[in-house]
Amino acid sequence: MQKRLFGLTLKELRKLAYQLAVRNGCEHPFNKDTEMAGEDWAHSFMRCHSELSLRKPEATSGSRAMGFNRVAVAQFFTLLNKVIIEKKITCERIYNCDETGITVIPKQHSRVIANRGQHQVGVLTSAERGNTVTAEICCSAAGNFMPPLLIFPRQKKRQ
Template identity: 55%
Template sequence: MAESVRFEISEEKEEAGKDWIQGFLRRHPDLSLRKPGNTSAARAAGFNKVSVGRFFELLGQTLDKHAFTPDRIYNCDETGVSVVPKTRSKVIVATGKKQVGALTSAERGTTITIEICFNAAGSYMPPMFIFPRKRMKRELLYGAPPNSSAECFETGWITAEIFLAWFKKFV
């Protein structure tokens, strides 16, 4: 078995070592070490009290006006899935925190975009995959959820035309 190495706080480098971090976490059981998820600078800048407050104000007004039932309230979004795994450093956060973010630079490697949509009652639409290629191959959807669809675009990103095609299926 490997011998553990003791790390102290280095006054010279002003860094905490592994033993210091472990002791700190033992003294603060409400904190844990987690890997942060990627958060773009634009998303972080748009997530502020004014923007979030305005969103919920508009949402409340719309729900009051139209009295939508949960099966008529949908959320859709696209997400990029990189085929190149990335390693991330860990950060200390309060235990129980569901989401932890970290700013990242531009994506590297091949990205596949997935358009997903579900309603407040828990039903979902089959996803649409956007593959970074010129021509579609049926094999790309092997193992995908039933009734999934796919489009191809050179970058693998969604375009207005691709979204419109997906939206027509939704309607």
């Protein structure tokens, strides 16, 4: 589920454990009122499965998740390589610009279960809402840096 950007929270894991126990007709000490396994069961489960850990996911929009795939990345680098060779571009003229949006309305996500050692854990969200300030940093392949750039939301001009 985590690879598809739908990680399980501990609460969802506890509900799933209860449903599986009931569906398979297993004897269980789980709470029938809340229809969930207990917190102690969830912590024991996590201890038994040391490859799993609780992590805070990063918000990932659906369109970004759909557009970033092996075919699209391969096409990009094929085209990039063709242009660099054709135009004889040197490393001093190749810049990488990385941007990040810093939201002024922070959102907290519940921690989800993921494989231990995974650097990034995502969670699918709808399109970003609220104002964001964009921070950009550029450096060349030769190691030259440009000063950081902050882009603030535009303000409507009063006439």
